[in-house]
Amino acid sequence: MARTSYITALLAGLDADHKKALKSAFDYVLDNLRWGRPDHKKRSENGQQYYYEAITAPVADAEFSIEHGLAVAPYLLVPILALDAPGTEFVPLLVTRAADNERVYLSSPIANAIIRVMVEA
Secondary structure, eight states: OOHHHHHHHHHTTSHHEEEEEHHHHHHHHTTOOOOOOTTTTOOOOSEEEEEEEEEOOSSOEEEEEOOOOSSOOOEEEOOOOOOSSSOOOOOOEEEEEOOOOOOEEEEEETOOOOOEEEEOO
């Protein structure tokens, strides 16, 4: 996580008005960084994470994939637990092969489960 003290040190040589304006801008961004409530296949509010909803394979432990539509292969997937949907649960996921420029490949021991994830590339 970025520290405001580092930014303050970088701005130390600027005149007072510029320093105040830039510090306020950085403080605002750092204090309000969030994923937000993105829609399926949409970017998060402030970051480079993208939200996806998918359903696991109809057969337990079978491979399924999520088409991500990003320009590069993602390197990180984070399961999301929607707190406004009663009954939502974490579903175990296993990476079955490396993600590529089109898809993320997974399996789960739970068939036909709805999953929500954030992917970062």
